[in-house]
Amino acid sequence: MQDTQTNTRADEDRYQLKTYAKWPLSLERGEGCYVFDSEGNRFLDLYGGHAVVVTGHCHPRIVRAIQEQAAQFIFYSNVVYNSVRSRAVRKLIECAGPPYYQVFLANSGSESNENAIKLARAITGRTEVISLEGSFHGRTYGSLSATGISKYSAYLNTPVPGHRIIAPQDAAAAVSDKTAALLVEPIQSLGGINVIPGHVLSEMSRACSEQGALLIFDEVQVGIGRTGRFLYSGINDVYPDIVTLAKGIASGFPASAMLVTEPVAAEVKSGDLGTTFGGGPLACACIEATLDFLQDEDVLGNVRRVSAYLKEALERLEIVEEVRGVGLLLGLRFSGPWASAKSVQKALMAKGVLTGTSDDPSILRLMPPLIIREEDIEGFIQILGAL
Ligand SMILES: Cc1ncc(COP(=O)(O)O)c(C=O)c1O
Incomplete structure (x- = not known):
């Protein structure tokens, strides 16, 4: 051995x-x-x-879901309808509750954040993305440009233009009519478990509404029940326009999701976003089994x-x-x-x-x-x- x-x-x-x-x-x-x-x-x-x-x-419930789905249909892309996908997206939106209306499925936390940033820039027609000192959002170009821990972001050499990293308490005041999105990890996990106070989140939400910027919660780590709520969104009555999820969403099978409100969904049209593997049947079987398990138990x-x-x-x-x-x-x-x-x-x-x-x-x-x-x-x- x-x-x-x-x-x-x-x-x-x-x-x-x-x-x-x-x-x-x-x-x-x-x-x-x-x-x-x-x-x-x-x-x-x-x-x-x-x-x-x-x-x-x-x-055993997750293992069974994987075995049964693998024996039936491992993969087909989003170009077709598929029953397990239909159940997974419905369940995800039902668990999230209002105001979340539709979901885009992807493969990792970084990819979800990347899509959220891209969507906010496209919808607002603006380029500035504000995120917070101490936050971690992933390793792809946009998500790393938004990451507020220099140990990681320094490797970028040149961040994506338009990104600004601001101290949490100053972020609301920094939002302006040039801001596409304020991206927030509401409990900064890698940063050392820094809980952003509810009143600070409220100020951020108010500033985004006033300035026409989108508020995004990165719930890659805090979502899917980790805080004792299904989503952290809703805390202090703050409901961001976009919520990103990954980590626990499929119990370890690679999967992620971006939840959006109805007004945001109305701005998205065919071809705007896409991914080959996101929303594949095997991933969806794991999402469905995970969400069923969380509810039943x-x-x-x-x-x-x-x-x-x-x-x-x-x-x-x-x-x-x-x-x-x-x-x-x-x-x-x-x-x-x-x-x-x-x-x-x-x-x-x-x-x-x-x-x-x-x-x-x-x-x-x-x-x-x-x-x-x-x-x-x-x-x-x-x-x-x-x-
Ligand atoms: C809060 C947060 N956002 C984004 C990510 C990136 O997710 P992934 O590694 O799945 O790309 C992580 C990963 O640890 C994370 O903790």
């Missing part, structure tokens, strides 16, 4: 471009909130495979319950200096010798718990599957308390 792991690492290191700082793990299996390496060691996955596996790893209720339990338990620990975030998207700051999140991450990994770091070196991120239970968390609290 040791040899298998060694070969796996050696081959990935040799043949895959070295763009990822990898953990020293070779994970081969997942079940619920747990993942297993090739030697059978078990890890509690509080990283959620990068905030993706909302229904847990390999839930009251997963949003579970997020709210477990989040309250987790926050309370964490706040009782001496080692924890601060807990921030909403639902199951939490950031932890530690005291004394554990001030570096990386050191905590490493110590937890050695004891069988996977967590994420962030762009803020002092913040450790928890973004577990949304099906996690109190009993899964108890062991983690004990381990953390004993560090």
Whole structure:
């Protein structure tokens, strides 16, 4: 077994471009909130495979949906109608609720953000796109130009013209009649779990309405139930014109979505947007199965319950200096010798718990599957308390 792991690492290191700082793990299996390496060691996955596996790893309902759809029809493009696609888009809009009216399906968070930016520029006839310091929107040209973490955006060399990165509290005032869109990640996850206050979101929304700019929420990470609401949109009565989703939308199968209101939808005509793979039958089967599961199992209720339990338990620990975030998207700051999140991450990994770091070196991120239970968390609290 040791040899298998060694070969796996050696081959990935040799043949895959070295763009990822990898953990020293070779994970081969997942079940619920747990993942297993090739030697059978078990890890509690509080990283959620990068905030993706909302229904847990390999839930039988998702596995069955993939198997059945794969046996029936893996792919055909949007040039034809297809029953599973029709059910997935209907369900997505029903889960989102008003004012969301129609959806464009794509493949990744970056691609959805790219389409949202493009749409806002086309509809308004303007080029300025304002986004916030501390936000992350993806790795494609437009989404990276909107990203407010310089560690990532510096690689661009020359950002797409028209992009401006502004501090969250100053963004509303920066919106003008030249602004096409204000793109907001309402809880800046990679930035270190910075929750943009509701009143700041309200000011942004008001400024966009007054100036005829579109408000876009990047809910790639916060959407699909992670905060205990299906969408973060609606918080403080702020309903953006466009919402982008990805990560958990298909339980790990690559898929993303851009939700738009009716006035925005009315501006879109045939040929304006497109993608080969977005909305393929297999992706749609995963979207449908994920959304059905969230509803049938009251997963949003579970997020709210477990989040309250987790926050309370964490706040009782001496080692924890601060807990921030909403639902199951939490950031932890530690005291004394554990001030570096990386050191905590490493110590937890050695004891069988996977967590994420962030762009803020002092913040450790928890973004577990949304099906996690109190009993899964108890062991983690004990381990953390004993560090
Ligand atoms: C908030 C947010 N937006 C966009 C993206 C980019 O998504 P993707 O990696 O699927 O392109 C991410 C990815 O981590 C994200 O967290």
